[in-house]
Amino acid sequence: MAPKTASKGLQPILERQTVQDQVYAQLREALIAGAFEAKEAFTIAGLADRFHVSHMPVREALRRLAAESALRIAPSGTAYVPDLSAEELDDITRARVIIEGATAAIAFDHLDAADLAELSAIVARHHASGLAGDTPAMTAANREFHFYVYRAAQSPVLMSQIENLWLRSGPYVRILSDRMEQLLKTALRDSFTAHHDAACAALAAGDAVAFRAAVETDIQASHLLLRKLVAEAGAA
Numbered sequence: 001m002a003p004k005t006a007s008k009g010l011q012p013i014l015e016r017q018t019v020q021d022q023v024y025a026q027l028r029e030a031l032i033a034g035a036f037e038a039k040e041a042f043t044i045a046g047l048a049d050r051f052h053v054s055h056m057p058v059r060e061a062l063r064r065l066a067a068e069s070a071l072r073i074a075p076s077g078t079a080y081v082p083d084l085s086a087e088e089l090d091d092i093t094r095a096r097v098i099i100e101g102a103t104a105a106i107a108f109d110h111l112d113a114a115d116l117a118e119l120s121a122i123v124a125r126h127h128a129s130g131l132a133g134d135t136p137a138m139t140a141a142n143r144e145f146h147f148y149v150y151r152a153a154q155s156p157v158l159m160s161q162i163e164n165l166w167l168r169s170g171p172y173v174r175i176l177s178d179r180m181e182q183l184l185k186t187a188l189r190d191s192f193t194a195h196h197d198a199a200c201a202a203l204a205a206g207d208a209v210a211f212r213a214a215v216e217t218d219i220q221a222s223h224l225l226l227r228k229l230v231a232e233a234g235a236a
Contacts, residue, residue: 012052019053024061026051031070031081032166033139034173041080070167081171084230089172093223096165097216100150103162104199104215107152108208116203119148123196130192135180138192139173145196149215172226179229188225195221 010026027047030036047058062079065071071079082088111119122145129137143166150162195218202210 010047010050012050020057020060023047023051023053023057024064027061027065028070028167031065031170032143032163032173034170034177036081036170037174038081038084038171041074041078043078065167068164068167070170084171084175084233086227086230088168089223089226089230092165092168092172093219096162096169096219099158099161099165100146100219101212101216103150103153103155103158105208105212106155106158107149108203108211110152110154111149111203115148115152116200119145119196119203120200122148123193123200126196127193130184133181133184135177138180139177142192142196146215149199172230175229175233176222176226183225191221 010030044055044058044062047062048055051058059077062071062073066073066079069082072082073079122141126138126141126145129135129141147162150159153159195214199211199214199218202208202214
């Protein structure tokens with residue numbers, strides 16, 4: 001069956017310079033956003049046709065993503081998204097709590113009243129998108145909140161580590177997104193922004209310990225939910 005790439009938000013490459021970087025950037029963004037399902041495969045030829053480029057930049061972009069553990073490459077050259085694994089999810093979550101919690105603690109001293117207002121606005125958008133059942137907007141707002149905080153730490157090294165962890169989390173984001181419509185009809189609906197609200201309250205109160213704890217708890221809460229979804233997917 002032909003790989004499905006048209007619905008992933010991938011756009012033809014129009015610039016002839018740094019074509020490989022553009023292909024890599026678009027695939028990377030799609031993976032982080034959960035555009036691809038676990039085990040979903042796509043060929044070099046199929047992606048080259050979708051991007052309107054030759055095979056070489058696609059091949060090199062896929063190799064880069066495989067080196068970051070975001071993709072696997074089969075002996076045939078077909079790239080595919082790694083399968084879901086409870087053990088891998090646990091490992092990624094442990095790393096996220098350690099690295100993102102520390103980064104949030106560093107960022108705290110750089111965040112001011114204007115940043116608090118911006119973060120509060122992001123939380124409001126996150127909450128409103130949940131009420132509207134707009135899963136893509138919810139996912140985008142969640143990511144926007146976290147990365148707004150992490151950028152404030154002003155550490156390119158930490159940011160690169162965080163981005164890689166989110167990149168490897170793509171299949172788990174997808175499984176959560178696929179279930180979000182149902183979850184928003186349950187009592188969980190109001191819990192998805194609770195820890196972001198707590199982080200904003202801690203920032204307003206000048207409580208660095210509570211701010212870091214809110215970020216870490218948000219990651220851990222998502223992990224508990226994902227752990228359940230991964231188990232259900234494995235049992236299906």
